[in-house]
Amino acid sequence: MLSKSTFVPNLPPHPFFEGMFEVLSEKTPLALRGKWLDAGCGTGRHTRFLARLGLMVTGVDYSESELMEADRLTAGTPEASRVSFDRQSLSLLTYSDGYFDGVICNEVLHAVPRSEHQITLASLQRVTKPGGIHLVTGYVTERSRGHSNHLYPYELRNFYIKAGWPIVSEFHGKPHAEVCGETVVQRAQSGVIALRP
Numbered sequence: 001m002l003s004k005s006t007f008v009p010n011l012p013p014h015p016f017f018e019g020m021f022e023v024l025s026e027k028t029p030l031a032l033r034g035k036w037l038d039a040g041c042g043t044g045r046h047t048r049f050l051a052r053l054g055l056m057v058t059g060v061d062y063s064e065s066e067l068m069e070a071d072r073l074t075a076g077t078p079e080a081s082r083v084s085f086d087r088q089s090l091s092l093l094t095y096s097d098g099y100f101d102g103v104i105c106n107e108v109l110h111a112v113p114r115s116e117h118q119i120t121l122a123s124l125q126r127v128t129k130p131g132g133i134h135l136v137t138g139y140v141t142e143r144s145r146g147h148s149n150h151l152y153p154y155e156l157r158n159f160y161i162k163a164g165w166p167i168v169s170e171f172h173g174k175p176h177a178e179v180c181g182e183t184v185v186q187r188a189q190s191g192v193i194a195l196r197p
């Protein structure tokens, strides 16, 4: 039986994401074309946001219930013809190398085991065209007090630097207390915009 979606449906874009996207639009306006991937799209708030800008967007998630809700929220909207949803695991994407012009991945990595962060980001990199752009966010905590899947400070940017991708911009939110599972953790959002060489 399908589990009920854990997300409040039809949220607007996340403010941290929106702020980053504004910078992306200013710094790399030519990147805003073609096919984009919303990796770990949930109910598709950012998939629809990108499609409203005229991009062709594929939202990928491994949760059937999230995707059903995403489909329901998208049907009948003006941007629906530019949106598709696909059930896949991010570490095993079946798209060809360089298929997408851009990839967003917002608030997903904390749901991926730390041991799979690298393979997941490498999979997103593989499906990105040379000259294509990534906007990725994640939560950073002090590991001793936090959730075991959270990033270390600067881990995201270091991953891109190691892979040889220039960083266009990076972002660090203010630490704040949040309930995460059964504990309250002090965590902060962090994000990078990076360019495939």
Ligand SMILES: C[S@@+](CC[C@H](N)C(=O)[O-])C[C@H]1O[C@@H](n2cnc3c(N)ncnc32)[C@H](O)[C@@H]1O
Binding pocket: 014, 039, 040, 041, 042, 043, 044, 045, 046, 060, 061, 062, 063, 066, 088, 089, 090, 091, 105, 106, 107, 108, 111, 112
């Ligand atoms: C916190 S939600 C964020 C949803 C959306 N990106 C947003 O900003 O509203 C994380 C989503 O990532 C999906 N997810 C986590 N790990 C995944 C994986 N390995 N492959 C595909 N989807 C994954 C979950 O099912 C969930 O819908």
